[in-house]
Amino acid sequence: MFTSDSSGKAKQVYQESRIADQGKVSMVTIKIDDRSIDFPLQFGGDTILDAALKQGADLPFACKGGVCCTCRAKVMEGTVAMEVNYALEKDEVDNGFILSCQAHPTSDRVVIDFDAR
Numbered sequence: 184m185f186t187s188d189s190s191g192k193a194k195q196v197y198q199e200s201r202i203a204d205q206g207k208v209s210m211v212t213i214k215i216d217d218r219s220i221d222f223p224l225q226f227g228g229d230t231i232l233d234a235a236l237k238q239g240a241d242l243p244f245a246c247k248g249g250v251c252c253t254c255r256a257k258v259m260e261g262t263v264a265m266e267v268n269y270a271l272e273k274d275e276v277d278n279g280f281i282l283s284c285q286a287h288p289t290s291d292r293v294v295i296d297f298d299a300r
């Protein structure tokens with residue numbers, strides 16, 4: 184179970200990476216329902232969920248606050264940082280799952296699979 188302390192650390196890591204990586208852009212691929220959507224995304228810009236929604240992707244979400252887990256997806260390639268995480272268990276995070284409403288890319292290329300369970 185995540186405590187407020189672990190979410191605080193996650194936010195600090197995200198904010199440090201945001202400062203260090205200003206101006207960098209990642210090529211993001213979203214996979215859902217056996218389809219793919221590709222788009223560029225600034226490291227410290229929109230969340231992966233918001234950016235994908237702007238591209239017309241039909242993705243699941245509800246709270247956009249890191250609580251409900253509806254936006255859960257799996258990182259298949261690359262790395263991301265989450266602003267907060269109140270929903271995922273440690274073993275899910277260790278296995279690559281993210282809350283896409285809280286996630287920002289931290290590598291040049293990121294592949295996110297919404298079909299992974």
Ligand code: FES
Nearest residue numbers: 245247250252284
């Ligand atoms: S939409 Fe609720 S945790 Fe992302």
